[in-house]
Amino acid sequence: MKLILNNILKGLLVALLVISLGGFLYINISKPEEINLQLISSSVVNQLGTESKNIKETKKENNVNKDLVENKEENKEENKEEKKEDKKEDTTKSEEVKEETPKEEEKTEEKTEQQVEQKEESKQETTSNTEPSTSEESDSNKDTIVAEEKKEETTEETKPTPEPPKEEVTQNNQSSNNDSVTPKGGYAPNMAAVEAATVKNTYVGLMTAYGPDCVGCGGMVAHGEYVGGGNIYYNDKTFGSIRIVAGDRSLGFGTIIRIKGISAEPIIAIMLDTGGAIGFNKGTYFDLLYVSEAAASSFGRPKATFEILRYGF
Numbered sequence: 001m002k003l004i005l006n007n008i009l010k011g012l013l014v015a016l017l018v019i020s021l022g023g024f025l026y027i028n029i030s031k032p033e034e035i036n037l038q039l040i041s042s043s044v045v046n047q048l049g050t051e052s053k054n055i056k057e058t059k060k061e062n063n064v065n066k067d068l069v070e071n072k073e074e075n076k077e078e079n080k081e082e083k084k085e086d087k088k089e090d091t092t093k094s095e096e097v098k099e100e101t102p103k104e105e106e107k108t109e110e111k112t113e114q115q116v117e118q119k120e121e122s123k124q125e126t127t128s129n130t131e132p133s134t135s136e137e138s139d140s141n142k143d144t145i146v147a148e149e150k151k152e153e154t155t156e157e158t159k160p161t162p163e164p165p166k167e168e169v170t171q172n173n174q175s176s177n178n179d180s181v182t183p184k185g186g187y188a189p190n191m192a193a194v195e196a197a198t199v200k201n202t203y204v205g206l207m208t209a210y211g212p213d214c215v216g217c218g219g220m221v222a223h224g225e226y227v228g229g230g231n232i233y234y235n236d237k238t239f240g241s242i243r244i245v246a247g248d249r250s251l252g253f254g255t256i257i258r259i260k261g262i263s264a265e266p267i268i269a270i271m272l273d274t275g276g277a278i279g280f281n282k283g284t285y286f287d288l289l290y291v292s293e294a295a296a297s298s299f300g301r302p303k304a305t306f307e308i309l310r311y312g313f
Contacts, residue, residue, distance in 0.1 A: 115226070187233060189268040190240035194258065197309040205285035205306070207262065209299035210246070210275075211292040221246075221273035221289075223253045230291045234270050239309075246273035246287040248280045254313030257286065261304040268309075 212219045212227045219228030227244065235241045239256055247255065251271055259267040269288065278287050285306060290296035 186241065187243065188241040190238065193238050193240070194268055194309065197256070199258075199307045199309065200311060201308040203280070203285055203306045203308075205280070205303070206283060206301050207259070207286050207288065207304045207306075208278075208284050208301050209288045209290050209296035211290050211294070211296050213293050223272040225272060227289060232289045232291055234272060236270055239268060239270070243267055243269040244272050244289040245269040246275045246278050246289070247271040247285070248278065249274050250280075251308070252312035254310070255308060256310040258307040258309055259286070259288075259304050260307070262302050 210217075219226055221227055221244065225231075225234065225244075232244055233241050234244050236256070242256075245257065245259075247257070253272055255271040257269050257271065259269060267288075269286075271286075273287070273289070275287055278284050284301070286304075288296075288299065290299070
């Protein structure tokens with residue numbers, strides 16, 4: 001019995017020891033797990049907080065991007081509207097310019113007509129003023145006038161006057177260019193200047209003639225001189241009283257040309273006019289001015305050599 005009791009006690013002691021050791025181990029083991037759980041829970045909370053912050057920031061960025069896109073679209077629409085308004089303004093300006101140009105052309109035409117009328121009136125006045133004086137002188141001094149006429153006839157016979165072919169009327173030139181000298185009448189080039197000039201270029205081609213009464217001419221050349229009434233000469237400051245021609249626009253007004261091959265002597269001319277059928281690429285190189293279309297009709301279309309002595313004024 002004692003042995004059994006001792007064994008039972010020993011077993012109880014062993015059980016108590018085992019239970020006590022198990023509780024101690026349980027306590028030691030459970031604490032780090034709680035700590036780990038606490039650490040895990042805090043890290044999860046932090047991650048959730050950071051993720052929520054990131055989500056909020058991404059939402060903000062998305063909202064900002066949406067605002068930027070909307071602003072860009074609004075700017076595009078505004079630019080389109082501004083371009084439309086600019087186009088409308090350009091069209092209105094072009095229409096206004098188109099409306100103003102015919103008015104200006106009408107004004108220039110009226111000015112040229114007025115200038116022509118004034119020149120014709122001045123001619124008539126000069127002729128009317130000279131006629132009574134000459135009639136009175138003729139009544140009082142018939143003998144002296146007859147003597148003077150005889151002297152003039154003799155001087156005209158002795159003085160040779162070089163003239164270009166097919167010439168009919170010679171009158172004083174009425175040029176509006178300030179650089180020109182008062183014309184003395186007739187064809188009288190400054191041969192010293194012609195011979196001293198160097199040939200800048202040479203062309204060979206066809207030539208025609210025209211009169212100031214041609215269709216659309218109106219008695220004026222493109223440079224602005226009145227060439228009606230036989231004013232077919234231009235008194236150049238350097239080359240003297242020379243003929244007028246129409247030529248290619250690239251040469252420029254004031255170009256001096258020596259024309260060879262249509263007469264015994266070369267003709268010195270100045271380019272003061274242009275024409276729709278005149279030019280280096282249009283078949284006819286130059287067009288010589290005559291007193292009328294009737295006088296120019298027999299000129300034909302001869303081939304000539306054109307030497308450029310001066311380009312422009």
